[in-house]
Amino acid sequence: MAFEGNYEYKIEIDTIDDAKKIVSIATKLKGKIVLKSDSKFSVNAKSLLGVLLAKKLNWSNLRIVMEEDHYTEFEKFIVS
Numbered sequence: 001m002a003f004e005g006n007y008e009y010k011i012e013i014d015t016i017d018d019a020k021k022i023v024s025i026a027t028k029l030k031g032k033i034v035l036k037s038d039s040k041f042s043v044n045a046k047s048l049l050g051v052l053l054a055k056k057l058n059w060s061n062l063r064i065v066m067e068e069d070h071y072t073e074f075e076k077f078i079v080s
Helices: 016-028 048-056 071-077
Strands: 006-010 033-036 042-044 063-066
Touching: 006 071, 016 048, 016 071, 033 048, 042 048
Parallel strands: none
Antiparallel strands: 006 063, 033 042, 033 063
16 A cells, blocks of 8 residues: 555564564665554664564554565565
C-alpha cells in the first residue's frame, strides 16, 4: 500500500533471527527503509541495533516504510 509517496506494510518480528534477516534484506536494497510504530518512533531498518530495539520494546503496530516497493523481499514478515 503506498502512503505519502512511500510503501508501508504492517510487519511482525517474532525472533532475533527475524530481526537479523530484515536487516540483511534491507541493507541489500536501495532507498530509505525504516520501521515505524504507532507512537511515531522510527528506526533505520538497515541498523541491527535499531531493529532489535523495535523488537525489544514491543512497539505496537510495527510497520515497514520504504521509498520503493520491496514487498516480495519482506513478504515473510508482512501481516494483513
